[in-house]
Amino acid sequence: MHVATPEIQRLDPDSNLTDLVVERLGANPAQVVYAVQNTTDLDNLSWSEVTAFEFLAQVRKVAAGLIASGVKPGDLIAVMSGTSYQWALVDQAIWFAGGISVPVYETSSPSQVAHILADSGAAKIFVAGDAPSRAVARAIEDYDLHDIEQFQLTDDGLAALGQLGADVSHDQIEAARSVATMDTTATIVYTSGTTGTPKGARISHSNLADGAVNIVPWAREIVLDRPNPRLLMFLPLAHILARAVQYFALVAGIQVAHTADTSNVTKLMGAYQPTWLLVVPRVLEKAYNAILTQIEDATGFRKTLLTDAVEVAEEWSRARQTGEMPVGLRVKHALYDRIVYAKIRGVFGGQARAAISGAGPLNEKLAHLFTGMGLEIYEGYGLTESTAPATVNVPDNVRLGSVGKLVPGMEAKVSASGELLLRGLVVSPGYLSAEENAKSFDDEGWFATGDLAKIDDAGFIYITGRTKDLLVTAGGKNVSPGPLEETISTCPIVGHAVVVGDNKPFVGVLISLDTEQLEQWAARRGKAGLTVEQARTDEDVHAEIQHYIDLANQSVSQAESVRKMAILPTELSQETGHVTPSEKLRREAVINDFDEAMAELYG
Secondary structure, eight states, rough: EEEEEOOOOOOOOOOOHHHHHHHHHHHHHHHHHEEEEEEEEETSSSEEEEEEEHHHHHHHHHHHHHHHHTOOTTOEEEEESOOOOHHHHHHHHHHTTTTEEEOOOTTTOOOHHHHHHHHHHEEEEEEEEHHHHHHHHHHHHHHTTTEEEEEEOOOHHHHHHHHHTTOOOHHHHHHTTTTTTTTTTEEEOOOOSSSSSOEHHHHHHHOOOOOOOHHHHHHHHHHHOOSSSSEESSSTSSSHHHHHHHHHHHHHHHHEEEEEOGGGHHHHHHOOOOOOEEHHHHHHHHHHHHHHEEEEEEEEEEEEEHHHHHHHHHHHHHHHTTTTOOOHHHHHHHHHHIIIIIIHTTTTOOOEEEEEEESSSSOHHHHHHHTTTOOOOEEEEEEEGGTSOSSSSSTTTTOOOOOOOOOOTTEEOOOSSSSSEEETTTOOOOESOOHHHHHHTTTTTOOEEEEEEEETTTTEEEEEETTOOEOOOOOOEEHHHHHHHHHHTTTTTEEEEEEEEESSSSSEEEEEEEEHHHHHHHHHHTTTTTTHHTTTOHHHHHHHHHHHHHHTTSSSSGGGGGEEEEEOOOOTTTTSSBBOOOOOHHHHHHHHHOHHHHHHHOO
């Protein structure tokens, strides 16, 4: 089946993404485009506002410094830092200097940094933070990259760079800024590397700029539903989703604040009060776990109230989607909205009534649950190669459980093998590697996503798994692990679930425990101090997880069901090399590194 959504607008092909920035910000120079956190005191949070005029002045100053340092149009400049206003500033400054940005995750190892620098050809790098600085230093020393020039991505570092460009004229900046066209590469973004070495994808000026003028109107009721729309950006800016949304926000007039402090993000939301949210599924999973903890700690009438409120929220959302809403359910929902759901929305700052979830699959139950609580969940889908958002659910065009319909300017179809193919406005022109291009793009420009999908008669797209993740049991049964893992991972004490069974007699699951949640869970059961090693054989732990395995098994046939679990001796994380910065599992690495657990499953 082939589906397409017509484009809304196409910008002048001879312009570039900075032209749109200059036009939009120049039209309203007093508008506040960014808010910069100016205190780390979580009990006394405040932000300094940055107007469009001030931002453009700062961008041009840093761009002048880059030009004075020898940057020429087409030069590649890497950026390795946590999410921050400075990241946003230098991203635009690189483009104003005619350069091409190359983001590097702040958690990358020295070998990963070296690979990106060498593969892309970046000769300069902006760095901020102790860990990134150490990684860059090691990469330069261990891989003989001594010609790489470093800039400090700090206020002082940017000020020094600005002073370096004091003699660079406005005309010189404009000349450099104007060289690129819509077909020019704006940034090279490396894939997460879940199935191999990260690949550098070229993202063009058109992918971002034409994407912005088409996607923002498409999602207008979500992102621009308030007079002064605000977004708290806490996703890593090295990820294309965060970068693309940040650019969209800038040209759409959405104020953005940044934080890399994900451990305190709810406190920051409470103070900043964003009007909509951009999240990954893990954020909603943790919020759900917090709700379950509140229910478990409650007693008597309050426990009954909270339990019923959660059930009603999900039931209400599902009923609304079917169009059959019982009167009693509507009444109970209205009551709980005042006495329960409003407090839960307060955790996200109280102003947000919608959240876009991307960068990974979201469990349908959680989507219905939070939607029923008044935080409408709009799941989207995309990849690095599609400049992130290729599809998204939007008001009046939403079907929870799907990833929505195609954004304007996009086409999709499903191949004979069930793989989703994409073509259109936001699809990358290709990888740096001609060999990789030949594997992923056909002669008609269709990009093979690697995701299995189905498209319904209304044009909603459902992602059913990954082609490379598909398991084939010894009995010949094809099993997609993703949906099973999504449900099992909603267990509060589960950090990650890795469903296995390729060429095995049955399907099993490797469980990584969430140590923080385990500690709280154990204390409530009189097992304070329970270690991960002890939990691996604890009957109550197994029973808790088995409940969620049973829930997952309800959605599949007996041959596809999970028969056995093995609990891993450690958490899976970026640090252990088993999880990408966007929270995707490196499945093969998990299976290879935990052969004892695999032996526990299969002998």
